[in-house]
Amino acid sequence: MNASGAAASASQPIGDVKRLPILISLMIGAFFSILNETLLNVAFPELMVELNVTAPTLQWLATGYMLVVGVLVPASALLVQWFTTRQMFLGAMFLFTVGTLVCGAAPHFSVLLIGRLLQAAGTGLMLPVLMNTILVLYPPEKRGAAMGSIGLVIMFAPAIGPTLSGLILQSLQWRWLFFIVLPFAIFSIVFAFIYLKNVSQPTKPKVDxxxxxxxxxxxxxxxxxxxxxxxxxxxxxxxxxxxxxxxxxxxxxxxxxxxxxxxEPLMDLRAFRYPMFTLTTVLLVIMMMTLFSTMSLLPFLFQGALGMTVFASGLLMLPGSLLNGLISPLTGKLFDKFGPRALVIPGMVFLVVIMWLFTRVDLDTTKMVLLALHICLMVAIAMIMMPTQTNGLNQLPQHYYPHGTAILNTMQQVAGAIGVAFFISIMSTGQGRYLAGSSNPTAPAEIAKAMVAGVHNAFVIGLGFAVAALVLSLFIKRTQGPTMK
The missing domain is CATH 4.10.860 (DNA Excision Repair, Uvrb; Chain A)
Structure with a gap:
């Protein structure tokens, strides 16, 4: 099917569809599936004792989750073309809900892992459906606000995960992390069953x-x-x-x-013929690396060097993440009005300055300064992420939408996995180097200083990524639709 044919076939029924109930249906499901990515990590120490497993074994609950999502997202480009919007969303939420129930009732580790993998399968199918539906529902000039609403969910949900988890675990057993989510997941299925409409017709391409x-x-x-x-x-x-x-x-x-x-490729890489989409992909990979350099390093700094509890460090990072989610719809509306350059380039400059300030953090830095830096960082990311992503997708013809969303979501998953491993490795190397040159490497004060030295090294590399992203952002241009055939 060519671009004009796809557009025509999809645009026919869209005028009669109420967009808001569909958007709400998708956002409810996405919120709770994404929330669950960060909800369980705080409970790991308790799970090690109760399930009688080692830390490397338990880590499969996180690694397995990322693995399933990383495998399923590329296939979503095919699945979105084989099944209707309702079938994809309800199927994804059904998998997630069953997985949540299995996790809550799990008698031992292997059953808990199976439940987590089912949850991951639901989440892996959810985001591409969410983004692809918005691309079909909204014209390019109105997509910024809609994509900003997704940004609210994508950042708000994982932000409150650790804090919410800490609150629940103070009074309830770890199983309640799943039992509390379960009724909301069921509600999402019922709400979507009533209000979610199909916005695209399956073309059922050949399965390779x-x-x-x-x-x-x-x-x-x-x-x-x-x-x-x-x-x-x-x-x-x-x-x-x-x-x-x-x-x-x-x-x-x-x-x-x-x-x-x-x-008929599984993931049509010819989408990279469109220059703004290609620039968007590269920028998002760099941004995810930069984001994970901070999101993975700050807990080490707060807990390992400054002696904060898990719950306290979660609270310290909560305001910035919440603000990021809350202003994402605003940046989306500003994108619709002024285009990407007015947001992305100032956001990148802001990001470079903040990353430089993070390289100056030491043991004497106050919690208020750290709080302010994290808030500024998350504001900068809100100015960059969704406007860049929306601008890149806007340039694609409609038949590339499933492939474009699958490419971006896949690259973000891969960049996230690489980013965490890469920056923690740099931190550990710097930490080891400092202790090797220390006269008393077992002293608590020296261990704290070593942690700061390791984090500094990683932030310097993160600053380099931010500078590279700033240079690339200077080439971004507003797109209103496909410019190539």
């Missing part, structure tokens, strides 16, 4: 089994390898990590070559 296999091993290997590098004995030198990344890299190369040759 070889591409699915290569995609699974490619993205799965990369995500698993980088995610497990911090857990494996030997780190990056671990055979497990090396083999996983090597298999992933080779499979990914073969996957890319196949997508450029087959008539």
């Amino acid at each position: 089994v070889v591409s699915i296999i290569l995609s699974t091993f490619g993205f799965g290997g990369i995500v698993y390898g980088f995610s497990s590098s911090g857990e494996s004995h030997g780190g990056w030198a671990s055979t497990q990590v090396f083999v996983a990344v090597l298999i992933g890299a080779i499979s990914l190369l073969l996957f890319v070559l196949r997508q450029l040759r087959v008539k």
Whole structure:
């Protein structure tokens, strides 16, 4: 189907569809599925004792989650074209709800892991459906506000996860982390069943089994390898990590070559012919790396160097993350009115300054300064992320929407996995180097200073990424629709 044909077929019924109930249906489901990504991590110490498992084993609850999402998102481009909006959303929420119930009732670790993987399958299918539906529902000149609403959910949900988890665990058992989410997940299914309408017709393209296999091993290997590098004995030198990344890299190369040759690719990489979409992809990868350099490093700084509790560090990071979510709809509206350059370039300048200030943090830095820095960081990210993403997707013809959303979501998952492993590795190396030169490496004061030194090293690299993103942002231009055939 060509671009004009796809647009015509999809635009016919859209005028009769009420957009707001559909958007609310999708946002409710997305909120609770994304919330669950960060809800469980705080409970890990308690789970280790109750389930009688080691930390590396328990870490599979997080690594397995990322792995399933990383594998499923690329396939979503095909699934979105095979099933209706209602089928995809309700199927994703059903998987998530069943997984939540299994987790809550899990008698031992293996059942809990199965439940988490079911939850991850639901989440992996949710985001592409959410973004693809908004691209179909809203014309380019109104997409900024709608995508900003998604930004509210994507940032707000994981932001309150650790804090909410800490509050629940103060008075209730870890199972309530799932039992409290369960009624909301069921409500989301009922609400969507009543209000969610189909906004696109399945075209049912040919299923390329070889591409699915290569995609699974490619993205799965990369995500698993980088995610497990911090857990494996030997780190990056671990055979497990090396083999996983090597298999992933080779499979990914073969996957890319196949997508450029087959008539109906699983993930159509010809979307990269559109310059603003290509720029968006590169910028988002760099931004995810920068974001994870801070989101993964700050808890180490707060807890390892400054001696804060998990709950206290979660509270310190909560205001910035909440503000990021709350102003995302505003930045979306400003994007619709003024275009990307008015937001993205100042946001990038702001980001570079903040990352530089993070490299100056030490043991004497007050909590108020850290709070202010984190708030400024999250405001800068709100000015950059959704406007950049919306601008890039706006340039694509409609038949590329499933592929464009799948590409961006996949690259963000991969960048997230690589970012966490990469920056924690830099931090650990800097920490080890400081202690190696210390006269008393076992002293608590020296250990705290070593943590700060390691975090500094990682923030310097993060600053480099931010500067690179600023240079690239100077080339961003407003797009209103496809400019190529």
